[in-house]
Amino acid sequence: MDAVIPAAGRGSRLGKLTDDQPKGLVDVAGRPLLAHVFETAVEAGADELVVIVGYEAAQIVDRFGDTFEGVPITYVHQRERLGLGHAVLQAEPHVDGTFLLVNGDNVFAGSVEPAVEAVGEANAVLAVEEVSAEVAATTGVIETDERGRVTEIVEKPDDPPSTLVTTGCYVLPEDVFHACALLRPSAEGEYQLSEAVGLLVRAGYEVETVRLGERVNVNTPEDVGRASELVRWESETGS
Template identity: 30%
Template sequence: MKAIIPVAGAGAKLRPHTYTQPKALIPIAGKTILSFIVDQLHEAGITEFVFIVGYLGEKIQEYVMQTYPELRTHFVYQNERQGTGHAIELTKNIVGDDEVFVVLGDTICDYDIKEVLDSPFSMLGIKKVDDPRNFGVASVNEEGFIEQVVEKPAIPKSNMALVGLYKIKESHFLYECLHQLLSQNIKTYGEYNLTDALDCMIKRGAKFKSFKVKSWFDCGKKETLLESNAILLKKFGANIISEHSFKDTIIVPPVSIAPGCNIENSIIGPNVAIGANTTINHSIIRDSIIGSYTNLFEVVLDNSLIGSDASVKGLSRSLNIGDNTEIDFG
């Protein structure tokens, strides 16, 4: 089985951070979004990965090659963003007839991955949501088989949203339906959509069973990214290198602090993730994500997202600052 991870999106809702950093490499709970996905699949036994890259794709490739040298990896460039269906279609020659597990590049979920991989059926991950109109929506029968999937329906038939996890056994069938979408120019909301290809497979007799995810961590925009960071920190606990020594500093867990940080005269936490080689002095930080090589002095941060190589000085409350930024509130 091969894993396919589309990470070609520009991440517009997370700007200014995604001007200089792919969304998949945004830090969360001491790791990157992409690492949560790859680690989960690798630990389940998948060793071959296909990454669909585009915007800042060279950074994704460099990160994967450095972090996961033991994996067999392929990089496919989606130069024009024409939807998830178009992205997956680009992987046809690499996948061949192998089974595939598609995980969207901003999808961190808690689920029984072994149960999914061991199932004799193709599987789609679902979760009940209050308003399914912004998601792919699945209609599921009493046996748990999926009868229909529709992308962002105006009047949803169910409240079961597709979460971005797709195990597909009949990959040749998938690529036939993707080819049909592209050749007949069948688009939804202006894009070739993977949901439409899956519905094509169902209509032509493919069997898809649903599986429910325990948790679905939304990493699409600042507010939900910070919420997900807090939940994941609580779930996995603190991650602070033992040789750290923070002078006159109070740590309120859960907190993740990467190596090389210098923190003095500060209060850190709860729910704070700090990247490597960051310096913090005379500051109070809670419910925030701080990038690497960043300098913070005399700041009070709450529900903030600070990029890498940034510098912030002076009193503040809630910020959303991208990489390579310098701000002085003095």
């Protein structure tokens, strides 16, 4: 299975940490952030990494080269940062079949393999978690039926219909590329992946939800500290 890793952003909220390097190279527990993401994808069974690069892309290419732990890497340049849906669309020529998507700024405790395993019963899988209503208003909010299947996804709603949100880990069919191509930009000029998944749901695709272990979405210097603590805790406990 291919794994797509969006890692084009600068990470402006990280301040001086990304003045002269991309977000993916910020140090987390002694290793670049992307090394943790790549490891997560490889441990879940990825046999090729398709990495979407942008800001200071050459530094990422120089740091990781053509392979990671024996798994080949293909780099794809996102010349304009226009949202996750736009980033994913850049990977289309390099992906064959259903693929794993792990955002390049998410550090997970434990494996994301349960998301990969769940796709046999559905067309796509979203890893989800419960958050506060305040946090839900800032991201993709999910509504499900009694089976846990997705019935609707709303991006950054003023009045969240639930507190179940996406976590930056997806298993998606190739048809999501067509859905991404149909997207219209948001008010901020971005193309949202959650809306593309919503198009699949409305077209009748079965989209499953799974809950994984703890994770940290690295956006601020404080998040870097939390992610480092999570990695060290996982190493010490063997979780």
